[in-house]
Amino acid sequence: MIRKLLSDYIHTGKNTPIINTKRGRVAGALAWLSMLPLWFNYNPAISKYITGIKNDVIRDMILLLFFFFVFLSQIKHPVKLEKMYYLCPMDEIERRIYLKNAYIFKSCLHSFLILIMCLILYLMCRVNFFAILYILIDGMMYSFLCDVRERKCMIRVWVIRFLSFWSAYLQFVLPSEKLERGDLIWVIGSFIFLLLIELPMFIRTIKSIRKDIQFIATCEEGYIC
């Protein structure tokens, strides 16, 4: 089954150049937007006012690139069934299970990328443990935000993607060594934000993804969709 899912992942992505799609253009715009913190960080005219953020190009680029790869994978490989799957001998329940497995497989693949990113950041870039812990949890949630239906663009998913990336990025304000009182408040505040804002949004998104999977597992809905 894993071989089949992997083959599906590799071969059934969207073939059209990503920039030719509406989502691709949004992705491109977001990618440029994500470059903004780097520009703020490294522009000498501005960075002197933002004293809390460390000038670590490699660290920022690692975060940006890994988040972007996951994002690209999410939009290039939406959870859906090609028409042939609706013609193969499967009933609705089997199609739903297949879609669920595909979704979990893709999400795990993204989580694996996030895990590698966190390891690199922790071991090579000496990022603070609490920051890494936050980025890891935040990144894991980000990993599960796969696109399910091509037609339906969930604003919530875009918002949570945006919040996830920025809140992860802002964890770099923490010093790599001992935390001071202000830093601890930042850590607690971040985790409260994670628990009270991001997590409920994430749970609601997962629920709607589950609904979408059920929706596209039925022949007519999935085929027309």
Added chain:
Amino acid sequence: MIVFSGINKGLGRFELKDISFNLPEGCICGLVGRNGAGKTTILNLLLGLLKPDRGEMTIDGMSYAQDEKRIRELLGCVLVDELFIPQLPPEDNGDHFGYFYKSYDKESYVHYLEQFKITGRKSFGKLSKGQKLKCQFAFALSTKPKYLILDEPTANFDPEFREDFWKLIKEFINDGTRSVLLATHLTDDLDRMADELIFLDKGQTIYTGDMENFREHYRILSGERYLFNKIPKQYVLGMEEGKYSSRALVVKKRSLPEGLTSMSPTIEDFMYLYTRGDKNDQKTFK
């Protein structure tokens, strides 16, 4: 046997109205009609891709609601859409989707591919349109279906392969337990090969039944225009008026006016003349 009874399906402005027909075992059935007549919608309903709004459809006594998986084992299809994964070679596509079929026979699939001269590891997406259809046809045959559903396959086949295709279709139904439903615009072959015919127009069945009955039921008359005035209007389904003589598609009656030449219609003549006589309202004969 495939049974459609009173099937209705609305898709936007288009509506399939009260479609009823039986497709028995051991026959080739042609599904014909002009563009937008509802052929593909019927195929999609038959393949379970769409659900009817009203009416009942059974395949060997089973319905999609209860026995979807068993029904799908019985159906093999070749559709205009490219069903295979473009990045994979045909052989790998066979492995990929054959996994879901109990009766998929890889050897037979490879054999058909060789027979159709599709060899090598070229990806499916890089094949020509005709080759793609041949791959799908090979796959459909290798899953050993009971019913073969084909949507416009012959249009993209070269003349040489078209003969082979019909030979394979004949072999397929030879044992009398399997059937083929073929939607097409190229009706010449159907005239020779089809046992059953479903003619659609504007989402309605105009004719359903066997070809013999079709040839008996309708006539094409040709002769001078004034002679057609002797035929009651409700029997004339369509007419083409020429400078010196006219041609009309009529429902066969006991006696036809003298002076007119009568012949059995081909499917193409029927389609052509019927669509010319669109203004008639009383045209549905079953």
